[in-house]
Amino acid sequence: xxxxxxxxxxxxxxxxxxxxxxxxxxxxxxxxxxxxxxxxxxxxxxxxxxxxxxxxxxxxxxxxxxxxxxxxxxxxxxxxxxxxxxxxxxxxxxxxxxxxxxxxxxxxxxxxxxxxxxxxxxxxxxxxxxxxxxxxxxxxxxxxxxxxxxxxxxxxxxxxxxxxxxxxxxxxxxxxxxxxxxxxxxxxxxxxxxxxxxxxxxxxxxxxxxxxxxxxxxxxxxxxxxxxxxxxxxxxxxxxxxxxxxxxxxxxxxxxxxxxxxxxxxxxxxxxxxxxxxxxxxxxxxxxxxxxxxxxxxxxxxxxxxxxxxxxxxxxxxxxxxxxxxxxxxxxxxxxxxxxxxxxxxxxxxxxxxxxxxxxxxxxxxxxx
Numbered sequence: 001x002x003x004x005x006x007x008x009x010x011x012x013x014x015x016x017x018x019x020x021x022x023x024x025x026x027x028x029x030x031x032x033x034x035x036x037x038x039x040x041x042x043x044x045x046x047x048x049x050x051x052x053x054x055x056x057x058x059x060x061x062x063x064x065x066x067x068x069x070x071x072x073x074x075x076x077x078x079x080x081x082x083x084x085x086x087x088x089x090x091x092x093x094x095x096x097x098x099x100x101x102x103x104x105x106x107x108x109x110x111x112x113x114x115x116x117x118x119x120x121x122x123x124x125x126x127x128x129x130x131x132x133x134x135x136x137x138x139x140x141x142x143x144x145x146x147x148x149x150x151x152x153x154x155x156x157x158x159x160x161x162x163x164x165x166x167x168x169x170x171x172x173x174x175x176x177x178x179x180x181x182x183x184x185x186x187x188x189x190x191x192x193x194x195x196x197x198x199x200x201x202x203x204x205x206x207x208x209x210x211x212x213x214x215x216x217x218x219x220x221x222x223x224x225x226x227x228x229x230x231x232x233x234x235x236x237x238x239x240x241x242x243x244x245x246x247x248x249x250x251x252x253x254x255x256x257x258x259x260x261x262x263x264x265x266x267x268x269x270x271x272x273x274x275x276x277x278x279x280x281x282x283x284x285x286x287x288x289x290x291x292x293x294x295x296x297x298x299x300x301x302x303x304x305x306x307x308x309x310x311x312x313x314x315x316x317x318x319x320x321x322x323x324x325x326x327x328x329x330x331x332x333x334x335x336x337x338x339x340x341x342x343x344x345x346x347x348x349x350x351x352x353x354x355x356x357x358x359x360x361x362x363x364x365x366x367x368x369x
Contacts, residue, residue: 025068089132090118100309102118109333144174144176159181172335209275225277252284253284262288282318322354
């Protein structure tokens with residue numbers, strides 16, 4: 001298990017700024033210094049359930065830093081029933097999709113003076129289960145599980161059981177992905193977004209397609225392939241199984257899938273447009289095309305899905321389906337830290353927005369067949 005812990009609020013002053021106390025600093029000292037009530041100081045430093053304004057949080061944490069106060073985390077956990085930890089479990093933190101979401105969760109946690117712990121599962125069910133179990137043993141306050149579910153029914157069932165135990169212990173859990181874990185879920189509309197992209201590409205003049213489809217056992221990859229195929233069928237275009245290439249859900253997977261497509265062509269005409277089911281795969285495909293000396297979009301057009309932040313540095317600018325990743329992170333952070341909880345798990349669907357850019361511009365002289 002790879003686990004990095006990020007503290008979203010730094011209240012440690014320099015040695016010169018700290019006033020060495022003649023006795024142990026207590027909460028009343030902090031309250032007096034900050035000019036707030038003892039109850040407010042306790043809520044800020046003890047992660048109490050009642051809301052505290054950002055201005056009061058700033059005053060109290062500044063006072064604590066100036067006085068060199070160190071909270072008794074074990075006592076806090078006993079008093080509140082949970083620690084100040086918010087766990088964020090992702091497939092791969094190096095993927096901008098997940099890092100953007102995790103950063104937004106951390107910003108939301110910051111307003112509750114919480115600490116964010118990030119776990120990398122690398123798509124492995126055993127790692128997911130181990131991380132959730134660890135968060136439960138640490139009495140984490142909340143947990144965000146970000147990433148597609150797979151066809152591993154036993155793994156999904158075990159994870160669902162562990163999350164139920166986590167919530168019975170007083171924690172809150174939220175998922176980004178498919179609503180299969182019995183907890184509050186924020187679900188991107190992958191199938192509808194990919195269908196809309198296919199419709200838009202056909203309307204732009206493209207007629208011949210291939211798909212870099214990702215792992216076939218991953219629900220997100222499968223949903224996006226199914227949606228794209230449905231969009232093409234609306235225009236009377238059939239997607240050949242030969243033109244669907246599976247691969248890892250990362251940059252190298254996109255590179256290798258596009259290389260497979262090129263080798264299969266062996267002198268035959270290439271598909272006019274390639275859809276990679278996420279942006280990092282599309283970036284790998286672009287690199288492979290450059291290595292092969294092919295022009296985008298002159299020889300092959302390329303589209304992706306997600307609109308990750310690193311696309312700002314990609315040329316030609318990539319056509320994609322935009323998901324509001326920062327807003328998703330804020331949303332799951334709010335759901336996880338919200339003290340109000342419905343009896344039934346909540347499901348919030350997030351639509352995508354088709355963004356047409358230069359990577360799929362139809363070159364002059366090329367006409368729809």
